[in-house]
Amino acid sequence: MAAKDTKGEMTLRLSRTLPFRRDRVFKAWTDPEELAHWFNPTPEHELRIIRYDLRAGGSYALDIKAPTGILYRLTGTYREVKRPEKLVYTWRMEEGYPDKDETLVTVEFHERGEATEVVLTHEKFPHRKMQEDHAQGWNACFDRLTGYLQGAERG
Numbered sequence: 001m002a003a004k005d006t007k008g009e010m011t012l013r014l015s016r017t018l019p020f021r022r023d024r025v026f027k028a029w030t031d032p033e034e035l036a037h038w039f040n041p042t043p044e045h046e047l048r049i050i051r052y053d054l055r056a057g058g059s060y061a062l063d064i065k066a067p068t069g070i071l072y073r074l075t076g077t078y079r080e081v082k083r084p085e086k087l088v089y090t091w092r093m094e095e096g097y098p099d100k101d102e103t104l105v106t107v108e109f110h111e112r113g114e115a116t117e118v119v120l121t122h123e124k125f126p127h128r129k130m131q132e133d134h135a136q137g138w139n140a141c142f143d144r145l146t147g148y149l150q151g152a153e154r155g
Contacts, residue, residue, distance in 0.1 A: 010125035025116040026084035038148035041140035072096035
């Protein structure tokens with residue numbers, strides 16, 4: 001097991017440029033009906049939105065059921081919602097994951113012509129294993145978001 005960083009300052013930063021306009025990407029990230037289509041690591045995972053109050057001070061709760069039957073409960077509070085530019089929210093896995101530490105997610109949406117660069121910063125990981133697990137999960141979500149937007153555009 002990785003040593004715990006008592007400062008809680010481990011940070012994950014990912015960036016993806018998606019060939020869609022910023023308002024479209026922001027909507028896919030913030031509309032509960034759209035979120036349900038891509039915000040899980042695989043198509044076999046099931047997402048259920050328990051609570052979704054998208055405003056500064058509002059909270060969310062999501063259940064993600066893995067194909068193995070494990071239920072992950074994700075909760076947090078929105079600290080900043082700046083349409084269509086930025087989201088800042090806390091993140092805690094209350095069930096299904098061994099670490100219950102609260103972390104912080106910042107998602108920035110930058111216009112790049114007709115495309116959007118999404119910069120995700122997930123910080124305050126207590127140890128490297130948690131950071132690595134989340135890197136894998138976020139990369140899978142980015143892949144699914146891209147596929148979802150491509151399908152929605154065709155559809």
